[in-house]
Amino acid sequence: MRTVPSIIHLDMDAFFAAVEQAAKPSLRGKPVVVGGVGGRGVVATASYEARKFGVHSAMPTAQARRLCPNAAFLTGRFEAYRQNSEIVMELLRERSPLVEPLSLDEAFVDLEAGPYGPALTAVGPAEGAQLVLAVAEDLRADIRERTGLTASVGAAGSKLMAKIASERAKPDGLVLVEVGMERTVLAPMPVRALPGIGPATEQALRRAGLTTVADLAAAGPEELVQLLGRAHGAGVYAMSLGLDDRPVVPERDAKSVSVEDTFEVDLADRDRILREIDVLSARCVRRLHATGRSGRTVVLKVRRFDFSTLTRSETLRGPTDDQEVIAATARRLALQVDVTGGVRLLGVGVSQLADFTQEDLFAQLERAERAEQAERAEQAEGGEEPAPAVADVPAVRRWWPGQDVTHAEFGPGWVQGSGVGRVTVRFETPYSGPGRVRTFPIDDEDLEPSGPLPLREPDPDGG
Template identity: 90%
Template sequence: MRTVPSIIHLDMDAFFAAVEQASKPSLRGKPVVVGGLGGRGVVSTASYEARRFGVHSAMPMAQARRLCPNAAFLTGRFEAYRRNSEIVMALLRERSPLVEPLSLDEAFVDLEAGPYGPALRDAGPGEGAQLVLAVAEDLRADIVEHTGLTASVGAAGSKLMAKIASEQAKPDGLVLVGIGTERDVLSPMPVRALPGIGPATEQALRRAGLATVADLAAAGPEELVRLLGRAHGAGVHAMALGLDDRPVVPDRDAKSVSVEDTFEVDLADRDRILREIDQLAARCVRRLHATGRSGRTVVLKVRRFDFSTLTRSETLRGPTDDEEVIASTARRLALQVDVTGGVRLLGVGVSQLADFTQEDLFAQLERAERAEREEREESEPEPAVAAAVEEPPAARRWWPGQDVTHAELGPGWVQGSGVGRVTVRFETPDGPPGRVRTFAVDDPELEPSGPLPLRPGVE
C-alpha cells in the first residue's frame, strides 16, 4: 500500500470540442459538437456549453441537433487532436516515465517513478500529499501554457481512486483522495460510479437492493459473486472497499495483433476471398479487444498458389479497433493483389498499436467517406453521356470544421458547404473572431491545409 497519493489521473476537459474552440476564436463560449455528421452519426464530444442543453457523447447526432440547434456541428480534425495530445503526453512524461495513456486525452501517471519519487517516499503523508498537489497544479498550468486547454486531475493511492477523483474534479479542477479516506469517499456514491458497472449490472444490483457503493461493501463478496458471477462479483467487491493494486503500465510488449488461415483448397473466387477477409478481420478485432489495444496500420497477408507471399498495408488517420474500418481496409488492400491461380493463406493484422482508440470518430468519418463514394458511383452517368455532365471537382472535399487556406486571405476553416458553394471563416487561434466569406467549391485559390498550433511559438 502506498503512503502517499502519488498516482494521478489526467483527463482533458471536452478535449475534441475544446481543441475546436481554442482553434476558432468565434466558437469560444459557444456550444460545439464534434462527431459524425451523417444520418447515422453520433456525438464524439460536446463542449460544456452544449452539455447544458443535454447533449452528450454517444448520442445520435440527429438528437443533438434537436436539443441544441444553434451549436456548431463539426467533423473531427484528427491531426489537430493528435498533435495536442502529444504535447500533453510529453508534459506528463516530464513528471514520470510511467505514463499509461488510456486515450488521446486521458492517462495515468505514477509520480513515485519520476524525479519527485525520492521526495515523495521520504515525506510524511501530509507533506507528500502537498507535494503531489503542487506537482499536479504545475502540470495543469503547463498544459494551459502550451495548448490553451484545461485538464482535470485526480490524485490518489490507486488508479481506481485517481480516476474517481478526476471525475469529481471536472471541469478544470484538482481533487486529491488522501490515503485511508477511500471508503469515506466511495460509500455514498451510486454503484455506477465504479468502473465496469453499466446499466444492466446496475439494474441487477438495484433489484437486489444495492444502490450505493456502501451497499456493495456491506453485501460481501459471496452475495456479489452470486449476483454477478465469480470474477466480476469479486472485482466489484474489492472496488467497493477501495482496493486496487494495479500498477501504471506505460508500454506493452506486443507490436502487432494478427490472425491467419491456411486453406485446404486454394481459393480462386475473389468474392469468397473477401468473405474470408471479413471473418479474419472480426477475429483480429476480438483479439484487439481482449488486449485492450487499437492499431493504426492494417496489414493484409496473401500466400498464393505458388507459395509466393505478398503483404499490403494501409495506415489510417488514427488508432482504431472498429471491425468495419479494419475489414473494409483489408478488403481494399485485397483488391490490389493478383489472386489468379488461387490463394493458399490469408492473414489480417493490425500494427502501430496504441493503448487507446478514438474509434467512434475515426469510424464515422471512414463510413461517411465510403458512403459518399458509393453514392457518387451509383449516380455517375453512363460513359456515353459523361462528357455532357460537369461536376465541381472539389465538391466533396469540404467538411465543417476543416482547415483551409486561401491564397489571398490566409488560414481559416469551413463553416459549411452546399449547392456548389463553401463558406469559410478566416481566423487563427491567436487572433480575434474572423470574417466570413463564401466561394465556389472549386475556387483554385482555396486549398485544404493542416491545423495551426494552438499556442504559436510555444514548444
C-alpha cells in the same frame, strides 16, 4: 500499500471540442459538437456549453441538432488533437517515466517513479499529499500555458481512486483522496461509479437491493460472487473497499480495437442483428477516435446459440476510421454467417492499426462510389442515358465543417460549411480575434486544404 496519494489521473476537459474552441476564436464560449455530421453520425465530444442542452458523447448527431440547433457541428481534426496530446503527454513524462495513456486525452501517472519520488517517500503522509497537490497544480498550469486547454486531475493511492477523483474534479479542477479515506469517499456513490459495472450488472445488483458502493461493501464477497460470478463478484467487492493494486504501466502499442455485446435473449432476426452491428460499429469507432488511430482490417465476431464462435474479416484498401465504412463492411461480413438458431454474442473490431485518420480518402471514395452507383441505377430505371463514369469527369472537391484551409489572398481559416457548389470559410487563427466570413466556389483554385496551426503562437526567437 502507498502512504502517499502519488498516482494521478489526468483527463483533459471536453478535449476535441476544447481544441476546436481554442483554434477558432469565433467559437469560444459557444456550443461546439465534434463528430460525424452526416445523417447517421455520432457525437464524439460536446463542449460544456452544448452539454447544457443535453448533448453528450455517443448521442446520434441528428438528436444533438434537435437539442442544440445553434451549435457548431464540426468533423474531427485528429492531426490537431494528436499534436496537442503529444504536448500533454510530454509534460506528464517530465513528471515520471511511468505514464499510462488511456487515450489521446487521458492518462495515469505514478509520481513515485519520477524526480519527486525520493521526496514523496521521505516525508510523512500529510507533507506528501501537499507535495502531490503542488505537482498537480504545476502540471495543470503548464498544460494551460502550452496549449490554452484545461485539465482535470485526480490524485490518490490507487488507479481506481485517482480516476474517481478526476471525475469529481471536472471541469478544470483538482481533487485528492488521502490514503485511508477510500471507503468514506466511495460509500455514498452509486454502484455505476465503479469501473466494470454497466447497465446489466447494475440491474442485477438493484434487484438484490444494492444501489450504493456502501451496500456492496456491506453485502460481502460471498453474496456478490453468487450474484455476479466468481471473478466479477470478487473484483467488485475489492473495489467497493477501495482496494486496487494495479500498477501504472507505460504505454503499450495496441494491435486492435474491438467491442462486443452478449444478449440476454438470442437474436434470430437478421435485420435486428444488422442493427446491432451498426451500434457496435459506432462504439468501435469512438474507441478508434479516442486513441487517434485508424485500421485496415474489419473483424466480425459471432457466437451462435450453440456457443460456437465464428470470426470473419475483410481487409480494406487503406486505413479508415469512418463509421459508415466500418459498419458497411461488418454488415457484409454478417451476411456470410449462418445465424439460423440465433446469435448470443456479436463483436466488431478493427486491426492493422495506423497512425492517421485526418484524410480518410478511402472512406470518401467508398461514399462517392455508392452515390454514383445509386445515381446510375436511378437513371437506368428511368430510361435515361447513364452518366459518364467517375474516371471520365473531374473529381469534385469536398470540404468538411471545421477543416483547416488556406487561401492565397486571405490566408488561413476553416470551413464553416459547403453545398450547392459553394464553400463558406471563416478566416481566423488561434492568435487572432473572430475573423471575417467569405464564400467561394468549391473549386476555387486559390483555396487549399492545410494542416492545423499550434494553439499557442510560436515564439519568433525560438524560445
